[in-house]
Every structure is written in structure tokens, then in C-alpha cells.
Amino acid sequence: xxxxxxxxxxxxxxxxxxxxxxxxxxxxxxxxxxxxxxxxxxxxxxxxxxxxxxxxxxxxxxxxxxxxxxxxxxxxxxxxxxxxxxxxxxxxxxxxxxxxxxxxxxxxxxxxxxxxxxxxxxxxxxxxxxxxxxxxxxxxxxxxxxxxxxxxxxxxxxxxxxxxxxxxxxxxxxxxxx
Amino acid sequence: xxxxxxxxxxxxxxxxxxxxxxxxxxxxxxxxxxxxxxxxxxxxxxxxxxxxxxxxxxxxxxxxxxxxxxxxxxxxxxxxxxxxxxxxxxxxxxxxxxxxxxxxxxxxxxxxxxxxxxxxxxxxxxxxxxxxxxxxxxxxxxxxxxxxxxxxxxxxxxxxxxxxxxxxxxxxxxxxxxxxxxxxxxxxxxxxxxxxxxxxxxxxxxxxxxxxxxxxxxxxxxxxxxxxxxxxxxxxxxxxxxxxxxxxxxxxxxxxxxxxxxxxxxxxxxxxxxxxxxxxxxxxxxxxxxxxxxxxxxxxxxxxxxxxxxxxxxxxxxxxxxxxxxxxxxxxxxxxxxxxxxxxxxxxxxxxxxxxxxxxxxxxxxxxxxxxxxxxxxxxxxxxxxxxxxxxxxxxxxxxxxxxxxxxxxxxxxxxxxxxxxxxxxxxxxxxxxxxxxxxxxxxxxxxxxx
Numbered sequence: 103x104x105x106x107x108x109x110x111x112x113x114x115x116x117x118x119x120x121x122x123x124x125x126x127x128x129x130x131x132x133x134x135x136x137x138x139x140x141x142x143x144x145x146x147x148x149x150x151x152x153x154x155x156x157x158x159x160x161x162x163x164x165x166x167x168x169x170x171x172x173x174x175x176x177x178x179x180x181x182x183x184x185x186x187x188x189x190x191x192x193x194x195x196x197x198x199x200x201x202x203x204x205x206x207x208x209x210x211x212x213x214x215x216x217x218x219x220x221x222x223x224x225x226x227x228x229x230x231x232x233x234x235x236x237x238x239x240x241x242x243x244x245x246x247x248x249x250x251x252x253x254x255x256x257x258x259x260x261x262x263x264x265x266x267x268x269x270x271x272x273x274x275x276x277x278x279x280x
Numbered sequence: 281x282x283x284x285x286x287x288x289x290x291x292x293x294x295x296x297x298x299x300x301x302x303x304x305x306x307x308x309x310x311x312x313x314x315x316x317x318x319x320x321x322x323x324x325x326x327x328x329x330x331x332x333x334x335x336x337x338x339x340x341x342x343x344x345x346x347x348x349x350x351x352x353x354x355x356x357x358x359x360x361x362x363x364x365x366x367x368x369x370x371x372x373x374x375x376x377x378x379x380x381x382x383x384x385x386x387x388x389x390x391x392x393x394x395x396x397x398x399x400x401x402x403x404x405x406x407x408x409x410x411x412x413x414x415x416x417x418x419x420x421x422x423x424x425x426x427x428x429x430x431x432x433x434x435x436x437x438x439x440x441x442x443x444x445x446x447x448x449x450x451x452x453x454x455x456x457x458x459x460x461x462x463x464x465x466x467x468x469x470x471x472x473x474x475x476x477x478x479x480x481x482x483x484x485x486x487x488x489x490x491x492x493x494x495x496x497x498x499x500x501x502x503x504x505x506x507x508x509x510x511x512x513x514x515x516x517x518x519x520x521x522x523x524x525x526x527x528x529x530x531x532x533x534x535x536x537x538x539x540x541x542x543x544x545x546x547x548x549x550x551x552x553x554x555x556x557x558x559x560x561x562x563x564x565x566x567x568x569x570x571x572x573x574x575x576x577x578x579x580x581x582x583x584x585x586x587x588x589x590x591x592x593x594x595x596x597x598x599x600x601x602x603x604x605x606x607x608x609x610x611x612x613x614x615x616x617x618x619x620x621x622x623x624x625x626x627x628x629x630x631x632x633x634x635x636x637x638x639x640x641x642x643x644x645x646x647x648x649x650x651x652x653x654x655x656x657x658x659x660x661x662x663x664x665x666x667x668x669x670x671x672x673x674x675x676x677x678x679x680x681x682x683x684x685x686x687x688x689x690x691x692x693x694x695x696x697x698x699x700x701x702x703x704x705x706x707x708x709x710x711x712x713x714x715x716x717x718x719x720x721x722x723x724x725x726x727x728x729x730x731x
Contacts (some may be wrong), residue, residue: 113467114470117467117468118467122330123323126329126330128324129329130296130325133297133298135329139464142466142467143482143502144482146467146468147481147505151505151520157379157655175453188309189312193313194312194313194319195319195323197404198319201320202327204639205320208327211324211331212378213332215328216331219332219335226475230336231335231336234335234337264289
């Protein structure tokens with residue numbers, strides 16, 4: 103492992119490299135982007151601070167994922183949530199994240215998803231963009247603003263997401279055949 | 281053929297969207313615990329959500345850039361409009377705005393088609409769009425420069441400064457100061473100085489470097505890690521700084537010193553408390569002081585700058601002493617000649633949403649009585665000779681101000697966009713400023729000087 107020289111830079115670079123799977127795990131665990139942002143920041147601090155303890159760069163992701171696991175549990179412990187979290191679920195998701203990253207790095211899927219977004223009809227692309235425009239508005243509010251009934255809006259968004267997933271799967275399959 | 285369980289897909293998305301009933305949630309979480317493949321698909325869905333969120337945010341930025349790029353060719357571009365003229369401006373712009381939207385949409389469509397990348401820019405650029413070459417020393421002798429990094433980090437550098445961009449998320453500051461706003465997409469933003477290194481962890485912070493002395497880091501939001509570097513370029517020691525903390529990296533003493541935090545700075549400025557939505561800056565950047573604006577742009581975050589202190593009034597000063605009142609006679613008051621006063625500027629310039637008005641609610645608690653506020657743009661200009669820091673040596677300099685929209689004299693209460701109040705004990709100033717991407721709200725607060 104490296105000496106102290108540029109240790110923090112390395113930690114920051116590895117964090118950027120594995121941001122997607124780490125964030126996906128946190129997001130799947132807390133299901134709120136704002137909370138996920140906060141926890142990811144805490145994980146980043148912990149990773150940079152204790153990076154020198156890591157023996158091998160190859161072990162970065164499982165190590166950082168373990169930190170994220172503990173931070174997610176701490177998040178649920180520290181806040182008075184309506185429903186206590188099932189630690190087994192958080193652990194199961196952590197293991198699932200590692201398997202997903204081993205099978206197919208999230209970065210590959212990300213690339214395909216962006217390609218598939220390009221292929222969407224413009225109307226669909228605008229609708230999905232509206233759902234993810236950082237306004238923090240719920241789908242119900244966006245549906246109301248779009249003049250659609252909530253159920254119809256959900257159905258449409260669900261259909262677009264399904265098309266995107268099919269497209270990603272198809273492209274990943276094509277890559278594996280090639 | 282790709283086989284998928286669409287029913288599970290719907291459940292997975294509902295789970296992430298938090299739109300399940302409690303019973304459905306219990307049942308689905310039990311399945312997640314016992315069906316590894318389902319858990320893996322949830323991670324995949326969550327990862328897709330992140331990509332879509334970044335893509336959505338980048339589209340929004342592109343739209344704003346496309347619209348503003350087109351609008352710079354129009355004669356009225358570059359101006360900050362007075363909101364008193366907004367109705368006229370909005371109606372006058374309505375027809376051409378639709379053209380902008382069409383053209384903006386076209387540019388967006390083209391750029392989305394041409395590149396699958398989330399980031400719209402692949403290199404560091406100035407706020408004007410002009411690219412900045414990596415590893416080329418830049419010298420800023422006057423004014424300020426704003427750098428936009430591809431990761432979303434924005435850095436406002438104040439002259440005099442010497443710096444260079446060293447990568448898509450890093451820079452070297454040899455001399456000078458800046459304030460950086462780094463969103464979560466820019467986590468890891470790195471600044472090297474002659475004395476140390478600062479690694480950002482998603483925050484708003486400032487760095488001030490005096491080449492032959494030290495580097496001072498101050499954190500307003502979030503966290504950074506400040507490091508002292510040894511002669512070989514390695515990290516010697518580090519310190520994590522959180523909100524409201526500051527430190528000095530002193531390579532002569534070979535240590536990172538706890539500096540006066542921003543609260544102590546506030547106390548030096550006679551401010552006992554600031555709400556979270558208000559950031560105190562020691563000095564006003566030139567771009568703002570000279571009325572160019574378009575700096576310190578932050579949604580929901582106002583800045584307060586001390587302008588001048590111990591100003592001895594040679595004549596009576598008319599201003600607003602009861603800003604919560606609607607009738608002009610009740611609002612107005614006078615500070616008598618001979619009084620010594622300190623002046624502060626409150627400044628709010630949101631940036632993100634074209635066409636939207638974003639409020640900021642702030643509160644500042646002073647340790648001395650607030651004598652009044654100057655809210656009107658004309659009165660701001662008239663009082664520049666007394667309070668503007670750049671008028672200290674040349675009292676005839678003229679600056680453009682925007683003011684606020686609180687002082688309508690009660691004629692049209694609906695036109696009151698902004699609210700400013702002074703508490704009955706006259707120690708607490710509270711405000712609600714409503715502004716938009718192309719507008720600025722600013723006003724002066726006059727406080728009695730310490731004896």
C-alpha cells in the first residue's frame with residue numbers, strides 16, 4: 103500500500119471510482135436521496151480518514167462497503183424512525199451490492215443506460231427527466247403538474263423505466279456475445 | 281429473448297419510491313432477505329436511479345446554459361434587471377423566450393444525441409465558457425474569476441491571485457483566495473497550496489493563501505480535510521474541518537493550527553448569531569462590490585459582508601427604521617449627525633432555476649442596536665460614498681445597485697417580494713428575500729458602532 107504520500111488523493115480517487123455502487127447500496131437501504139447524500143458524505147469522510155489502515159487497494163470496495171453498512175445502521179439507530187430497520191436486510195443488501203459489482207460493474211450499466219436514454223422518444227425522455235430533475239418533488243406532485251392522474255402517470259413512468267431496463271439488458275447481452 | 285418478472289420490477293420501483301403500504305413493505309422486505317436475486321435487482325434499480333438523477337440534473341444545467349448562451353447575443357443580456365420592471369421585461373421577453381426554448385431544446389437534443397456522458401463539459405471553463413488550460417499558471421491582477429469544473433465544483437477566485445488548474449477536479453492556488461461550492465458530484469475536489477492540501481467532501485468552503493506565510497481554510501457547509509505537506513510532497517498531518525470550523529496550515533511552524541472559527545469572526549464583526557442560511561464573509565469580492573454581480577450565486581443562501589466600520593455621520597442620515605411597517609411615514613427614520621455607525625451588506629443571488637423565484641429566510645443577531653436598513657436601490661447608491669468600501673479613496677465612484685422590493689410604501693402590498701424585520705429590542709434582523717436566477721437582492725444594515 104502507498105505511503106502517506108498522496109494517500110488522501112488516492113482515497114478520493116477510489117471513492118469517485120466506486121461512488122456508484124456505494125451510493126446505490128446506501129440509496130437502496132434508506133430510499134431517500136437526501137439522506138443517501140448525507141450518509142455518502144459521512145462514508146467519504148471515514149474512508150479518507152482511515153484510508154491508511156487499508157492494506158491493499160484491491161480491498162477498497164468491500165472495505166468501503168463495510169463502512170457504508172455501519173453508517174446506514176447508525177443512521178437508523180440515531181433517528182427515531184417510524185419503523186425499526188431490519189439489520190439483516192441492510193446486510194443482505196450489502197452482500198448483494200458486492201455480488202452485483204463483481205458480476206457486472208455498475209459503471210458498465212451506467213454507460214448503457216445513458217445510451218438507452220438517448221434512444222428514447224423525446225416525449226418519454228422529457229417525462230423521465232421531469233421525474234429526476236432534482237426539484238425534490240414527489241411523483242404525485244409532478245403528475246398533478248403534468249395534468250395526469252397519478253395512476254396514469256405512474257403507469258407511464260413505469261413503462262418508460264421498463265423500456266430502459268430492457269434496452270440496457272439487450273445492450274449488455276450484445277456486448278457479452280461480441 | 282430477455283425474460284423479466286415485470287411484477288417484481290414494479291414492486292422494486294415502488295419500494296425505492298416509498299409508495300408501498302406498510303403490509304406490502306413488510307412482505308417485500310421479507311422477500312428481499314430471502315431472495316438474493318431480488319436484492320441484487322434492487323441494487324441495480326437504485327444504481328439506475330442515481331444515473332437518472334445525475335442525467336436529469338445535467339439536462340437542467342444544459343438547458344440553462346443553452347438559454348443563457350443564446351440570451352448573451354441579445355442586447356439586454358448581461359444586465360441584472362430591476363424587479364420593478366419585471367412585468368415589462370417578462371412580457372417583452374415572452375416571444376423571444378419561446379424561441380430560446382426551442383433553440384435551447386434543439387441544442388440539448390443535439391448534445392444528448394452526440395454524447396452519452398452525463399457531464400456537459402469535459403474540461404474546466406471560466407464562467408464565460410472560455411476553457412482553462414490545465415497546468416498553465418493564471419494570474420489575476422484585479423476583479424475575480426469563476427471556474428466551473430466538470431464535476432460541478434464552482435470556484436470564485438478573488439484578485440490578486442495566482443493559480444493553475446491541475447485536473448478535472450483539482451487546482452493549485454499559489455497565492456490569493458477563493459470560495460468554492462462543491463456539490464456531491466464533485467466530492468474529492470482537491471486544492472494544493474504552497475503549504476498544504478485541502479480535499480473537499482461536498483461543501484462550501486474558502487481558502488486563502490499567502491505564498492510565504494500560510495494557508496487558511498474556512499468551512500461554511502459540509503466537511504473538508506486540510507493537510508500539511510512535507511518537503512517531499514507527502515502528507516505530514518491532517519485535520520478534518522466541519523461546518524463553521526477553520527484552520528491555518530502553517531508550513532513554517534510545521535503544524536495545522538485551529539484558527540478563529542467563523543463564529544469568532546462573527547463576534548469580531550459584532551454578530552452574535554447567524555442562521556444556517558446566512559454566511560459571513562470577511563470582505564466583499566470586487567465583482568460584487570463593483571456591481572457586476574453573478575458571483576456568490578447560491579440558492580437559499582444569503583451572504584453578509586461588513587462594508588465599513590466606525591463611520592462618523594457628518595449629517596443626518598435618512599433610512600428605514602421600521603421595515604415591517606407598510607406606510608412610508610412609519611417606516612422612515614433618521615440617524616442623527618455625529619453618530620458612529622457600522623455598515624453591513626446583505627446579498628442574495630440564487631442561481632439554479634431560470635424563471636423560478638427561490639426564497640431565503642435568514643436571521644442575524646447583532647450585539648449592538650440596529651439603527652436601520654437601506655433597502656431602496658437609489659438610496660443604496662446615494663449612501664455609497666459613506667459606506668461602500670471602494671468609495672473610501674474615491675467618494676465620487678458610482679455603483680449600480682438592485683436593492684429589495686419591500687418598500688412599496690403600502691400602495692401595492694402584492695408587489696412586496698421581500699420582507700425585512702427588526703426585532704423590538706433592535707438586536708435581531710430577520711429577512712425573507714425572494715429572488716431569481718437573473719435577479720439579486722441586496723440591502724444595507726446600519727448598526728451603532730461600539731463605543
